[in-house]
Amino acid sequence: MADVHLPTTLTPLFAGLPRRLDVDAGSVDEMFAQLDSRWPGLRDRLCEPGVADLRRHIHVYVDQRRARLDTPLEQRSRVDVIAAISGG
Amino acid sequence: MSRTLLLVGTRKGLFVMESDEGRRDWRLRGPLCEGWPVYHAIFDEASGAMYAAAASEWHGSAVWRSTDLGETWTLSSEGLAYEDGRRLSKVSNLCAAHGRVFVGVEAPGIFASGDGGQTWSLYSTLSGLPGSEEWDDPQNQPPGHLGISAIMSDPDERERVWAIVQGVGLFETRDDGKTWTPRNRGLRADWPREHEEVGFCVHKVVRARTDGDRMFQQNHVGMHRSDDCGASWTEITEGLPTQFGFAAAVHPHDRDTFFVIPLDPGHGRTMPDGRAAVWRTRDAGSSWERLDRGLPQDGAYLGVLREGMAGDRYDDPGFYFGTSTGQVYASADGGDSWNEIASYLPAISSVEVATVD
Numbered sequence: 013m014a015d016v017h018l019p020t021t022l023t024p025l026f027a028g029l030p031r032r033l034d035v036d037a038g039s040v041d042e043m044f045a046q047l048d049s050r051w052p053g054l055r056d057r058l059c060e061p062g063v064a065d066l067r068r069h070i071h072v073y074v075d076q077r078r079a080r081l082d083t084p085l086e087q088r089s090r091v092d093v094i095a096a097i098s099g100g
Numbered sequence: 101m102s103r104t105l106l107l108v109g110t111r112k113g114l115f116v117m118e119s120d121e122g123r124r125d126w127r128l129r130g131p132l133c134e135g136w137p138v139y140h141a142i143f144d145e146a147s148g149a150m151y152a153a154a155a156s157e158w159h160g161s162a163v164w165r166s167t168d169l170g171e172t173w174t175l176s177s178e179g180l181a182y183e184d185g186r187r188l189s190k191v192s193n194l195c196a197a198h199g200r201v202f203v204g205v206e207a208p209g210i211f212a213s214g215d216g217g218q219t220w221s222l223y224s225t226l227s228g229l230p231g232s233e234e235w236d237d238p239q240n241q242p243p244g245h246l247g248i249s250a251i252m253s254d255p256d257e258r259e260r261v262w263a264i265v266q267g268v269g270l271f272e273t274r275d276d277g278k279t280w281t282p283r284n285r286g287l288r289a290d291w292p293r294e295h296e297e298v299g300f301c302v303h304k305v306v307r308a309r310t311d312g313d314r315m316f317q318q319n320h321v322g323m324h325r326s327d328d329c330g331a332s333w334t335e336i337t338e339g340l341p342t343q344f345g346f347a348a349a350v351h352p353h354d355r356d357t358f359f360v361i362p363l364d365p366g367h368g369r370t371m372p373d374g375r376a377a378v379w380r381t382r383d384a385g386s387s388w389e390r391l392d393r394g395l396p397q398d399g400a401y402l403g404v405l406r407e408g409m410a411g412d413r414y415d416d417p418g419f420y421f422g423t424s425t426g427q428v429y430a431s432a433d434g435g436d437s438w439n440e441i442a443s444y445l446p447a448i449s450s451v452e453v454a455t456v457d
Contacts, residue, residue: 019158021134021156021158024134025134053175053178056160056162056177056178060160061160067158067160069157
C-alpha cells in the first residue's frame with residue numbers, strides 16, 4: 013500500500029476525502045484512477061482534462077523524487093501530491 | 101417579503117450579500133466556493149439554483165452549484181474539456197435558460213448542462229465563422245483570456261442564443277448553436293480588420309426587458325444601441341466622458357433607460373479623474389446624465405469589469421456595481437443616489453442580483 017498525502021486545497025472539494033490514505037496501485041496514474049472511483053471528479057482537479065498530464069501547478073513526488081503519471085509505485089512508496097506554493 | 105440577494109464573484113471566492121425589499125441593510129456571507137477565483141456567478145430563477153464559474157490556478161476550471169441559496173456548494177467539471185486537443189483554460193461566463201445552463205470558456209467555446217451543472221457537453225465552438233481560425237490559436241487570445249465573454253438567451257425562443265467572442269464580436273444563433281451569424285453591423289473599430297463582419301471588441305450587450313428589439317452595447321470604442329435585436333447598431337457615445345467601459349445595465353421597466361460606467365481607456369481603465377460616477381440615459385442614448393450622489397469624488401480610481409453591474413426588478417428598481425478594489429455600491433432609487441454596502445472585498449469580477457420570495 014502506498015502512503016498517499018494530498019494537498020489541503022483538495023480535501024474540502026470532496027466529502028470524506030482525508031489528507032492521508034493508503035492506496036494499492038502500480039503507478040501514479042492508477043492511484044489517481046482509484047481515488048477518482050471513490051471521489052468522482054478528483055482526477056480532474058489534479059490532471060489536465062483531455063490529456064495524460066498533471067496540471068501545471070500540481071507536482072507529485074514518489075519517495076521524494078519528482079514523479080509523472082507513469083511513475084511506478086512500490087508497496088511502501090510514499091506519495092506526496094503538492095499544490096505549488098506560489099500565489100497571492 | 102422578498103429577499104434580495106447579490107452574488108458577488110471575486111478573485112478570492114464568491115460572496116453573497118442579502119437584504120430585503122428595502123435594500124438598505126445588507127448582510128455578507130463568504131468567501132464561498134473555497135476561495136476559488138470566481139469570474140461570474142448567476143441565479144437561475146426557474147430552478148432556484150446558483151452557479152459560479154471559477155478557475156483555480158492549482159485545480160483547474162469548474163462550475164460550482166448551490167441549491168440552497170448559497171449555503172452549501174459542490175463543483176463539477178465533468179465533460180468540460182475539448183476532445184480536439186484545445187486547452188480549456190478558463191470558465192468565464194454563465195447563462196441559465198429553458199432548463200439548461202451555459203458556460204462560456206477559453207479557448208472560445210460554449211458548454212451546456214441539462215442536469216443542473218452536474219455534467220457538461222460541448223454546445224458550440226462557433227467554428228467556421230470569419231476569423232475563427234485566428235481566435236482558435238492560443239497565441240491570439242487577448243489579455244483576460246475570457247474566450248466567450250458573454251452568453252445571452254432569449255426568454256421565449258429556446259434555440260436563440262447570443263454569444264460574444266472576446267475581441268472578435270457578437271454572434272447570434274437561432275438553431276441552437278448549429279449556425280451563427282455575426283451581429284456587428286454599424287459598429288466602429290479603430291484598428292485594421294481582416295474580415296468585414298468581425299474584429300470588434302464588444303464588451304457588454306444588454307437587452308431591454310420591455311422591448312426585445314432594443315439592445316445596448318458598451319464596446320472598446322463606444323456606446324451603441326440597436327432597435328432591431330442586434331441586426332444593426334447606432335453609436336450613442338456623444339455626451340459620455342469616455343468611449344470606453346465594460347459594464348452596462350438596463351432599466352427593468354423602461355426600454356429607453358440604460359446605465360453605463362465609462363472608464364479611462366488607457367492602461368489603468370478606472371473612472372476618469374478619480375471621480376466615481378454611473379451615467380444614465382433616459383432617452384435611448386440621445387443624452388446622458390452623470391449620477392454621482394453618494395459616490396466618492398476624490399482619489400477614487402475604481403474599475404468595474406464587464407459583469408460588474410446589475411439591476412433588480414422592483415417597481416423602484418435597484419442597481420449595483422462592484423469594483424476591482426473590492427467595493428460594492430447600491431442604489432435603491434433608480435441610480436439617483438448610491439451607498440457603499442461593502443468596502444473591503446477582494447477584487448470583484450461580477451455582480452448579479454436575485455430576488456427570492
